[in-house]
Amino acid sequence: MDGNGRWAKQRGLPRMEGHRRGVETVRTITFAARDLGVKRLTLYAFSVENWKRPQDEVGALMGLLEFYLKKELDTFVRDKVRFETIGQTQDMPASIRNLLEITVEKTKHFTEYTLVLALNYGSRTEMVDATKAYTQAVISGKEDLAQLSWPILSKYLYTQSSADPDLVIRTSGETRISNFLLMQAAYAEFIFTPVLWPDFTKANLAEAITEYTKRERRFGLTSEQLSPKAQ
Ligand code: IPE
Ligand code: MG
Numbered sequence: 001m002d003g004n005g006r007w008a009k010q011r012g013l014p015r016m017e018g019h020r021r022g023v024e025t026v027r028t029i030t031f032a033a034r035d036l037g038v039k040r041l042t043l044y045a046f047s048v049e050n051w052k053r054p055q056d057e058v059g060a061l062m063g064l065l066e067f068y069l070k071k072e073l074d075t076f077v078r079d080k081v082r083f084e085t086i087g088q089t090q091d092m093p094a095s096i097r098n099l100l101e102i103t104v105e106k107t108k109h110f111t112e113y114t115l116v117l118a119l120n121y122g123s124r125t126e127m128v129d130a131t132k133a134y135t136q137a138v139i140s141g142k143e144d145l146a147q148l149s150w151p152i153l154s155k156y157l158y159t160q161s162s163a164d165p166d167l168v169i170r171t172s173g174e175t176r177i178s179n180f181l182l183m184q185a186a187y188a189e190f191i192f193t194p195v196l197w198p199d200f201t202k203a204n205l206a207e208a209i210t211e212y213t214k215r216e217r218r219f220g221l222t223s224e225q226l227s228p229k230a231q
Helices: 004-010 015-035 048-052 055-078 094-107 123-139 150-154 202-214
Strands: 040-047 082-086 114-121 167-170 189-192
Touching: 004 015, 015 040, 015 055, 015 202, 040 048, 040 055, 048 055, 048 114, 055 094, 082 094, 114 123, 123 150, 167 202, 189 202
Parallel strands: 040 114, 082 114, 167 189
Antiparallel strands: none
């Protein structure tokens, strides 16, 4: 979700106004994705690097997150949205941690659709945490190093056993991955759109999904291997 600051700047508004509008988009896209058949939507809301932004912006973002979580809990319960997080949420402010725990707990029995917020998330930090947890498991005898494989190691990532993303969309015209789900997106399709996050609509999402369906995902194989009859 990129481009909140530029959206505000274009209108001569404070950056925070862009973030506020960005939250509106989060709300719209959460339900738009479900309507369009998405099973799991992960939103990169706050990275491990974002703490280095000016303190007033970080504080305001935390305030906005708290407001959002308080407001959405009832909606998630009513509309059966399972809520999860990835990232080092233990280092988020206590009030937010508390809300996250409640929201996860109250929605954990829903199975149809999952919204994941990446908070204090970074792929490299995730890899380090996974390595530590895995090594600890080897030391305690729970894992056997000789048996290590990707399916085993990936269970130690924050995403645990959830499916890899099929499609990654970045808004605002930037063509970077910025430490987002690097391992999990190994075979994902990428779409980079110039639309700024506050302007991103259900139609934009539908368009991205349509483009995704036209792509041939080969996973290292040849086109002929995938559809022999088409030759
Ligand atoms: C994304 O918008 C929101 C967060 C990272 C929290 P930005 O704040 O990065 O917006 P730009 O890149 O300055 O336009
Ligand atoms: Mg940005």
